[in-house]
Amino acid sequence: MELFADRAEAGRRLAERLLDAHDPVVLALPRGGVAVAAPIARRLGVPLDVLVTRKIGYPQQPELGVGAVAEGGEPVFDRTLLRRLGMTPESVADVVEQERRELARRVRVYRGDRPLPALAGREVIVVDDGLATGGTARAALRAVAAAGPARVTLAVPVGALGTVESLRHEADEVVALLTPVDFRAVGQWYVHFEQLSDADVLDLLGQV
Template sequence: MGHLFTDRAEAGALLAERLPGRRDAVVLALPRGGVAVALPVARRLGGVLDVLVTRKIGYPESPELGVGALAEGGEPVFDEELMGRLGLTMADLDEVVERERAELERRVRVYRGSRPLPTVAGHDVVVVDDGLATGVTARAALRALRAAEPDRLTLAAPVGAARTVKMLRGEADEVVVLATPPDFFAVGQWYEHFDQLTDAEVLSLLRSR
């Protein structure tokens, strides 16, 4: 198994080539990793670059296992199939949801301060992430944005699980993914360099637009 991309910047440059005809689009990255991919996309499209802050809702007994997600401006979205397998109800996750909502609001302040999200209504909007594993975070983002009535809503990522990409096609007007490897296990396996970004690095990328 070989890497598909050297790093997120290279992946973003390749992704940008697959997104023609979207001049002046609003490009919204899912932080943190999505910001490094979205920067070359926004430069190529000549549009606004900002973040749409999301938070994973973790399984209380194993927080790394995401059973849902929150996106700013939207309601929680849950992986109902996984919750059923785990015997979870939404009420079981109330405390986790409130904790993640508070962290989401904190990160919005860190990344944008008092600046509002760019205007979405009536605009061509491209949501960018560094990869799509379960897709629950992207789904939360797309649903929050859909409620804001964009003219066109596109999800773009360098790599994703085939099943996830198929599921997300029902959430966006278009889903652009460069590769859906049959042996997909995790996003990071397809990058030679996949270090986690810090908040400071995210802010630096946003300023460099």
């Protein structure tokens, strides 16, 4: 299966599948999703903004996500995983609070005092650079849905097949260019998959 050269190329290819969108609001999940969304917004001729999300990690193993939270939304938990770990949402309340503080910091960095664009009655395209477990995308989609949009599309270059299918219940449409059965990590489907900084995100937002 062909790899994407980088996030920008993935975004350009993804944009061709989104040309029927009617004056959409394009929201990228930072940081990686912004590099995919920038060429989409340019191709569609619409503004780009961010929807900040944070993973909620298992306290003993923070890289293991037991949920996620998006700005403007409530925490969304993987309740099956929590039960398997013998935990409840209340067990990770301190982690949730910590991630909310970091989320607020990133919102200030990326958007300053400017609020999210008005989403009520609008078509919204949520963009990320790939879907592994889909936790942050699910939290983002639910936060967007709560704002009353007319239609929501989740657009990603690549995603685990099971995750893509599960998220079809959270959006009106999920556009994924690649859904490989041997998916192990998002980065394996890109030739260049550098980590982005806050400065990179701000630069990309300034280019659209």
